Amino acid sequence: MLTDQIFLQLSTELEHVLQTEQADGWEKLSSKISTLDHFDQKQFFYVFAICSRWFLSTPVKVSPDSLCASVDTYKVLQDWCWKDLARWYLLLTLSQKNTTDSYIALYKDLCRNADVRESVMLIQSLALLPQSEAFVENAREAARSNILDLFSAVAHNSQYAYQNFDLSGWNQLILKAAFMAVPIWSIVGLKVRNNEALLTMLKDYARERQAASRTVPWDLWCCVAWAADTSEDIDELCEQFDRGDTQTKAAIVLGLLESDNSNAQHTASELRNDHDIRDICRAQLSWRSIAQLSSS
Numbered sequence: 032m033l034t035d036q037i038f039l040q041l042s043t044e045l046e047h048v049l050q051t052e053q054a055d056g057w058e059k060l061s062s063k064i065s066t067l068d069h070f071d072q073k074q075f076f077y078v079f080a081i082c083s084r085w086f087l088s089t090p091v092k093v094s095p096d097s098l099c100a101s102v103d104t105y106k107v108l109q110d111w112c113w114k115d116l117a118r119w120y121l122l123l124t125l126s127q128k129n130t131t132d133s134y135i136a137l138y139k140d141l142c143r144n145a146d147v148r149e150s151v152m153l154i155q156s157l158a159l160l161p162q163s164e165a166f167v168e169n170a171r172e173a174a175r176s177n178i179l180d181l182f183s184a185v186a187h188n189s190q191y192a193y194q195n196f197d198l199s200g201w202n203q204l205i206l207k208a209a210f211m212a213v214p215i216w217s218i219v220g221l222k223v224r225n226n227e228a229l230l231t232m233l234k235d236y237a238r239e240r241q242a243a244s245r246t247v248p249w250d251l252w253c254c255v256a257w258a259a260d261t262s263e264d265i266d267e268l269c270e271q272f273d274r275g276d277t278q279t280k281a282a283i284v285l286g287l288l289e290s291d292n293s294n295a296q297h298t299a300s301e302l303r304n305d306h307d308i309r310d311i312c313r314a315q316l317s318w319r320s321i322a323q324l325s326s327s
Contacts, residue, residue: 033102038123038161044098045120052092053113056085060117069128075137076144079118086114105188105219107155115152119159126161135165142169147178154184157191167195174204182211186218193220202229209236209248216250216282216318222289225254237271249278253318256286259295272302280308281321288316 049057063078070078091111093099099108108116126134138160142153154173157163170192173185185192185204192204201224208215215221233254237247252271259265265287272283280302287299303312314320 033159033161035161037098037102038126040098041102041159042120042123042127045116045123048093048097048099049086049113049117049120053086053117056082056087056113056117059085060121064121064124067128069130069133070125070137072137072140075121075125076141079121079141079149082114082117082121086112086117088112088114091116102159104158104190107159107188111152111155118149118152119156122156122160131162135162138166139169142166142172147181151180151184154181155189157185158189163191164195167200170195171200174200174207177211179211179213182207183213187214188219190219192218193224198226198228202226202232205229205254206232206236209233209251212248214250214322215248216253216322221254222257225257227258230255230258241274247279249276249282249321250318252279252282253286256283256295257290259287259290260292262294265295265298269298269302272305277307277311278321278324280305281311281316281324282318284308284312285316285318285321 046057046061049060060078060082067074089112091108091113093103093108093116111119122138125137129137138153142150145153150173154170157166157170160166170185173181174192174196176182186208192201196204205215205218205221206229208218233251237251240247252268252275255264256268259268268283268287272280275283284299284303287295287302290296290299303309311320311324
């Protein structure tokens with residue numbers, strides 16, 4: 032967990048990076064901030080918005096040895112532009128200049144008024160901001176979005192949902208990922224937070240899809256396979272294995288292998304000899320390697 036001292040150090044480091052790499056933009060931003068004891072809504076919204084004019088929309092350059100890089104566990108900064116980095120600095124400055132209640136309120140107001148690109152940045156920054164646990168509903172709103180980039184901002188490359196969503200919010204996030212056909216396997220905390228209610232939802236979703244002759248996301252079965260601990264569970268997975276494509280078969284095998292149940296592991300050892308996945312299983316089988324397969 033990041034401390035207040037670390038956030039202060041991040042602000043100092045960001046000041047140096049922006050001053051060095053984006054001197055013109057930094058001069059305008061720092062000049063504006065220095066005149067304010069605190070931000071009101073109008074001032075903050077103006078400075079946040081105008082960062083897109085003051086800073087370049089080119090990829091940031093952050094040293095791998097920097098504090099910024101060390102706190103960026105899931106490499107979010109690699110996808111940011113200079114205007115995003117400036118806005119992160121601005122949010123940290125807001126948390127320092129304003130009271131905690133005012134900072135939280137302005138962040139929430141900004142989320143309600145931001146455009147899509149700004150919203151993605153705001154959600155991606157949650158793991159990099161103080162008092163981020165106060166913004167759960169903003170993250171939940173992103174998880175309900177049909178905008179792929181906004182949904183992925185909370186679902187992927189972030190442990191925010193894993194750490195902060197309640198059971199209902201977590202399960203809805205995973206089901207939404209299946210519905211939107213985006214990766215499920217790479218959602219942080221997926222195995223740890225696997226639960227019976229989620230399994231019921233995913234199985235019902237799979238049945239509905241199959242009854243309508245529609246495809247089922249191959250990585251949905253990892254959740255089911257991890258929890259397989261009865262003969263009925265294993266038989267059901269074997270049925271899905273028989274009807275599945277290459278990715279589905281490989282996912283069921285790997286999920287069963289990672290199960291704590293010895294019967295599930297034994298079943299996986301038999302299924303991995305299937306001619307469709309025999310060669311795949313001889314290599315280093317992983318969720319990433321399965322994701323890189325073409326469905327067949």
